[in-house]
Amino acid sequence: MSPCVSRALFRRPLAALVCLLALLVPASRAAAEPGIRILNSLATADLQLNALTTNRESLKALSSGPLSSKAFASDERLAHQLEHPPALRVMDYLVGCALAPGQKVEWKSLKGEFHTFEGEAGLCPEWERDAPSPECLGYVTACLLARNNAYHLEVELSMRGEDPRDPKRFNPSGASEEWSPMFLPCLAGGFGLEPECGWLGENVGRCTPGEVVTVAAGAPAPDTCTGKVGDIGGDRVLRVCEDARGCTRGDALADADRNKCGGIAPSATFICPASGEYSVMSAPYxxxxxxxxxxxxxxxxxxxxxxxxxxxxxxxxAFYGNLFDPDALSIEVLLDHEKDFAPYLVRKSYQGYPYLNVFACHSRDWVSGDDHLRSRICANATVGGDSLHGCLALPTGPCEPGSGSTLPRRCDDDDGDKVLGDGDFEGCQDASGFSHPEPITVFLRSPCDVLPEKSRQVCTKKCTYTSYPPRCTTTCRPKSPGECLLATTQPPPQQ
Structure with missing residues (x-):
């Protein structure tokens, strides 16, 4: 059967067009990868409630003047806010998002301790000397949200976007086409092995150069047509590449939409390359x-x-909005200057969201995207003996069409026009329809990366009852990226 024929035994008219277009896709992607690589390790609870970004007066100071050592030494609205440990930790990420390498902010605590905060992403380098522009505050907001982690993990990610003030901000190579859109959704649909879209990077394998290797997902063993190698849920195809970053079909070691034993569970056989390494990709048939x-x-x-x-x-x-809007705070962390700057809460209109002008949308691939967002941006936090649950941003639903959500898409563009194939969402809107022009789109190596450990594993428990008490052993294996997309997780308790 041709890979461009539906398994329902008829060809849909659009499928033929998609397969023809697939042949016109360049054989290889550009070597450069877009985006800003940065660590996702800012504790969600810290960003949720701290005396720097959940304090009206400090936000007024931050949004109206330089992000500088002088400001934190002389402005009473800022001088003591970092005495609150969560604020001190947030400051490190704030400066890291805003300022560029080589720029820094220094601050001395009341105990005489010196702290230096280094620039990293450079999304608003002018903030070092001038008041930030609305664009600056939008990008720094999105960066802080992208870098938050509710599970105390340290995950590397790629932040992508389009900054008209500096075309190379998110595109250091300056290329007009960064990499093949093979990992972006197929806007026109498609079937089988040929479309260069809709693929998911699975993992990397290692083998002995020259040996015959079969990678399968639910197919029988290739030599005996018995048993089962791997597993599958639904109807998907496989592609095996020598490059650890994936490949187009023209560069593949092997691909498969079926197995030689007669079923549609895919099984791909290839000769292990000289590198001794290969990567696996999958896509819905x-x-x-x-x-x-x-x-x-x-x-x-x-x-x-x-x-x-x-x-x-x-x-x-994607994440977007303005975290630095003092009028959009629903709760404040204040410091008692007469009690060693002890923090306490002032709840105004708090209903679980401290920042009312910050938003998040999810890609189409999550089975339950809203649940994923809540697990990603929500946590329990404690200030001055008060504990409460909250979320850093208001989930707005899917960024793009094609998800399982009943909500409309929130972003006008699935791949900004400045760089073809980098996959940045642009023109993202909040639930009221107001557009926020500075979204940052987050890319990961795997959807498993931002999940808690329990949600990244499948564990089985076996017990023997020949003695009392029974002897039980638990065996765990990592989930595949596709299995992680099924996960529904809950925010962790305060630690």
């Missing part, structure tokens, strides 16, 4: 299939999975 299909590939030789996928190809979602 029908690219218009709703989210929820998955594979768990397994190899007949060597080690798989041996390493994460080699590029940031999974689009998680």
């Amino acid at each position: 029908n690219r218009s299939t709703p989210p929820g299909t998955w594979v768990r590939p397994q190899a007949t030789a060597g080690a798989y999975p041996a390493a994460p996928f080699g590029a940031f190809t999974f689009r998680e979602g």
